[in-house]
Each structure stands twice: as C-alpha cells, then as structure tokens.
Amino acid sequence: MRSFHAVLRRLLHAVLLGLVGAGIVHIIVLLLVPEFSERDAWSRLSMASDLYKMTRLDAEAGGAPVVKSVDPLFYATACRFDLGEGMVRIKAPGHVPFWSVSVYDRNGHNIYSFNDHTATGGVLDAVVLTPAQMIDVRKDLPEDLQGAIFVEAPIEEGIFVIRAFVPDDSWKPIVSRFFEQSSCELQDF
Amino acid sequence: MILPGEPGQIWGKSIGPLATRPRAAISPGGNFSCPWPFMLKNALLTLLSLAIAIGGGGGSVWYALKIQDGVGAIRIGQWTAFPDIGTPSADPYSKARVAREGVLALGRAEGLTFVAERDASGGELKRECTYRIEGGFPTARFWTLYAADQSLGVVETGKPRLAALQSYGVLRQSDNSVIISASHHPMPGNWLLTDGFGRMYFVLTFYDTPIASSTGLSDVSLPRIVKVGCDA
Numbered sequence: 160m161r162s163f164h165a166v167l168r169r170l171l172h173a174v175l176l177g178l179v180g181a182g183i184v185h186i187i188v189l190l191l192v193p194e195f196s197e198r199d200a201w202s203r204l205s206m207a208s209d210l211y212k213m214t215r216l217d218a219e220a221g222g223a224p225v226v227k228s229v230d231p232l233f234y235a236t237a238c239r240f241d242l243g244e245g246m247v248r249i250k251a252p253g254h255v256p257f258w259s260v261s262v263y264d265r266n267g268h269n270i271y272s273f274n275d276h277t278a279t280g281g282v283l284d285a286v287v288l289t290p291a292q293m294i295d296v297r298k299d300l301p302e303d304l305q306g307a308i309f310v311e312a313p314i315e316e317g318i319f320v321i322r323a324f325v326p327d328d329s330w331k332p333i334v335s336r337f338f339e340q341s342s343c344e345l346q347d348f
Numbered sequence: 349m350i351l352p353g354e355p356g357q358i359w360g361k362s363i364g365p366l367a368t369r370p371r372a373a374i375s376p377g378g379n380f381s382c383p384w385p386f387m388l389k390n391a392l393l394t395l396l397s398l399a400i401a402i403g404g405g406g407g408s409v410w411y412a413l414k415i416q417d418g419v420g421a422i423r424i425g426q427w428t429a430f431p432d433i434g435t436p437s438a439d440p441y442s443k444a445r446v447a448r449e450g451v452l453a454l455g456r457a458e459g460l461t462f463v464a465e466r467d468a469s470g471g472e473l474k475r476e477c478t479y480r481i482e483g484g485f486p487t488a489r490f491w492t493l494y495a496a497d498q499s500l501g502v503v504e505t506g507k508p509r510l511a512a513l514q515s516y517g518v519l520r521q522s523d524n525s526v527i528i529s530a531s532h533h534p535m536p537g538n539w540l541l542t543d544g545f546g547r548m549y550f551v552l553t554f555y556d557t558p559i560a561s562s563t564g565l566s567d568v569s570l571p572r573i574v575k576v577g578c579d580a
Binding site for chain 2: 180181199270326
C-alpha cells in the first residue's frame, strides 16, 4: 500500500514536471516559429520567383495565389529585394483608381506603407534604402531621383508590395497593364 | 581565517545525510536487487515528463495558432479587426500566425480589415441564408465587402458575378446609409451574391481611412448584420 502511494506520488511529480516543461516548450516554440517557418511570405515568394522580380500575388495571373488573403477587388504584385546589394527602385507608370504600397521586412512585418495621395502627381516612383545609403544619396541627389519617394528602412532583406483597386471588370486590363509596366530594380549609385 | 572554516563545516554536514540515506532506503526492503527496476521506473517517468512537455507544449502552440480569435482584437458590433497584426509591435501569437500562414497584412496607410462571423442575434453566418447588412459606414476613400469561406478567400459563386461589392458601386439611402442584401437569390437594391453551404464570413475593408490609426477607432460604428431567412 505504501509503495502504491509512493508510485502515485512519483507519477504525479512526473506529470507536474511535464506540465511545467510544456509551458516552457510552448513559449520556446512560439518564439521560434517565425525564425524557422518555411511557409512565410518570403519563402513562398522565393519559391515562385527571384529577387527583384515582380510577382503577381492574385490568382488572376493563373495558378493559385502565392500569398493568401488578398481582396478579390484588388490586384497585387510583389518583389523581394536585398538592401545589402544596394538600394532598390520601384516604378509603375500610369494611373489607376487607387494604388497603395507596403514595405515588409524578412519576417513579413509591415514597416512602411503609403498610397497614391502621397506620391507626386499620383505616379508610383519609390526608392527603398538603408539609413546609411540615405546619407550617401543626400550628399548628391541625382536628377532622376528628384521626384521619388524615399523609404528609409533599417533592414537588409525585404518585400515590396503594390496593391491596386479594380472597381469592376472594365478596369482589369488597365490595372493589369499598370502591373506589367511596373519595375523593381537595383539602383546604381 | 574564517573562510577555510566554513566550507569545512558545510562539507561535514552534507556528508551526514548522504551517508545515511542509502542505508535507510535499502534496509526496509532487505535486498539489493532494487536498483534495476528502480532505474527503469525512473526512465519511464522521465520519458512521461518529456512526452507531456514536448507534446503538450507543441500541441498548445498549434492549437493557439489555429483558432481565429486572438489577442489584440478590436470588436465593434459583430465586426472584428486586428489593427496590430503584421506590424513589428504585434504580440508573439500574431507574429507566429503571420509567419505560418504567409500573410502580408495591410499597412496603416493602406486600410483596415474587419471580419464578421456572426449575425446580430449571435448565430453563425451561413452561406445558404439571406442577410441584410444595413447602416452607416465610417469615413474612408472607399470600402469593399466580400463573402468569404473559412480561409477568408472569396466565396466561389460559379458565375461571372463576384461575391463582392465596393462603395463606388452601391445605391445609397437619402441619409447616406447603405442597405445590402447578401443572398443566393437575386435581390433588389444592392445584391451581394453568395453561394454554397456551410460557414461564411463577411470581410469589410476600408481603404485610405483615418480609422486605421489607433485613435480613430474609438467612436466608429459599423453596419448591422441581420438574418432575413434561410433556404430549407
């Protein structure tokens, strides 16, 4: 009888120890998920295309959407960049009813966003660069960067996303052309 | 002078219980074959602890990320929004969910999304039912409304008409409020086409809106969702 109690006590001890351990494992796993996830936006995009390549996120371009949860009345396109190689310039000529832009870091956190009301004349022309590169650019601003929006981001790898509103079917070709003409390239300086 | 003395005392004390404990443990049983099953039992208990720790810890994270509701939510009527999701200041659960599902959340300058999963009487939204969405909408350049399935993708209607509406294309009442009928059957006025069976969500997104800043959310009212009826 006494040994039965002893076993029960040891069992209870082991279960309690396990529960405390479960709490610790819960916190560790939760904090490690963003580090090791292979299903985050960056990994999905890198499977679909290369750095500095505009990739359509909506299903309209054929195939399943690369990144989920996009408004059905919106088209979206994204490109990945690495500021370690230099600053990146994104341009999209043409006018659409509404466009907005977000810059995400490697983990998919939105660190900066703006829309067509911010841009000069409603034309999308933006440069993403690190604070150090910004200091260099400020010293001698090239002529063709005068009208650009400068996004200072303290990151290396990141994702640039353009979203554009498609009010109805008649706007589809116009918005598609807006995206086809958009570019995402390494800017020499 | 004092320092060498104290360790000696502690050493002396600790020797005592160590030396007596094994003798006390072995003498009642009276045999020395005890250690083997004893060790096996210890190993089993250790395994049990580890299994609970790893299984319980991993499973609880998986469950916490699976459920829709979560920390950081803002509720207005039947509508829920996560203004912080996808920002560096989000909580660890939102961050893990963003990483696991590959979400690229809307930024503050882009817009704010609200999701409804229940009607005004508290019942879950069903794709086979007809709902009336009525009321005023907060200030925004425009908004879009669509019917969504479990994964928050737009409901497949099987027709050229999308299960989505936007504010430039709706009829308004004289007081600027909007009445929308969401149904599988054609409806007069603003008709949001839905189709199929099972759970449904309404996703309402405001673009270029002052309510996306945290201070703007305090006195916002959103339209009510009223159930009209269901297909038998």
